[in-house]
Amino acid sequence: MLALRYDGQVARVSEVDPPAEFPESALVRVSLAGVCDTDIALVTGYMDFRGVLGHEFVGTVAEGPPELVGRRVVGEINFACGACATCNSGMPRHCPARRVLGIQGADGAFAEYVRVPVANLHAVPDAISDSTAVFTEPLAAAFEILEQVEIEPGHDCLVLGDGKLGLLAAQVLHAAGAEVLAVGRHPAKLAVLRQRGIRTAIASDAVLGPASLVVEATGSALGFARAVSALRPRGTLVLKSTHAEQGTVDLAPLVIHELHVIGSRCGPFPPALRALETGAVDVRSLVHARLPLARADEALRLAEQLAPDICLLDIAMPGGGLTAARSITASMPQTRVVMLTVSEDEDDLLSAMKAGVVWANTFNRFDPTSPFGGYKESGFGREGGMHGLHAYVRLEDR
Ligand SMILES: [Zn+2]
């Protein structure tokens, strides 16, 4: 079968053997799999993983218990032993002998077939489409916050980071009645939250906090210090970045302000499936592109490009993405900012160039082969905005 395998050097799509059978497992034919920051971290050495990547999936059971065969399913990623003291105390996700799908000791879901313990599978209700169901795993991770912290109506929460997990955590907290401010670096991603009535701010502009709860989901070592400084005394910090680079951490503020710090990883699937079914959380606008398995390596690269250091901004929007781009490049000179616009206004483009833009390029039609080929589906663009003049205004070469 076809799969995206990482051999310690490169991730490559190739023919591999079907996943090996193990007791009480089911064989799932994968319909869709999601690319996540963890996959990108894995191919840069995180967890020292070798094997088939991918842990966010939806598929149909091909072999397994008769009542499951033919059912659409999603799967929890921690394969527990089910027999140790940790498993017996109700924490199978923490089983010390666990394997983790596409992350640690178990081949993942960027493949035609994946093998998952039957106990890990959850049937997907008919009302949830594949492209929505594929978000169950990361959404469950966002729901883990509600397992760990009691959220009261109006609870003041700050979510740092506008990657997938940050966007989902903000929506989950909002749906739970919290008063959320989501802070990120990508205006277009934050716009998804504003449509849901969630307040947002650009990281470089925002005065942060004080908040009772801060969720750190930036994946950056700097995020921890920012999160700590944004907390009220006795506030709670939830850490969601599993693979942030190592850095020196000042623990004194935790003592001085009597802060609570909670590590938070995988979460429960049932509330995530319910939220997807009722539409309490919107995931469709989080899809940037959809590629066939044969181009899975490309999907990984595309996800990397869309990850934190690139901003896609629409300078045709009122107020100008240009202002935002300027403030991002001024405060974070390392950040690569790419402006993608549907503007047909030459003045807009000229003013972009006058603002210190070295490189600008325009072309007349949507280019599906461009690295931003997912633009049409991305939620960055506006409906019907694909047939005007497009411009990539690149600020990185100033
Ligand atoms: Zn993930």
Ligand SMILES: [Zn+2]
């Ligand atoms: Zn165990």
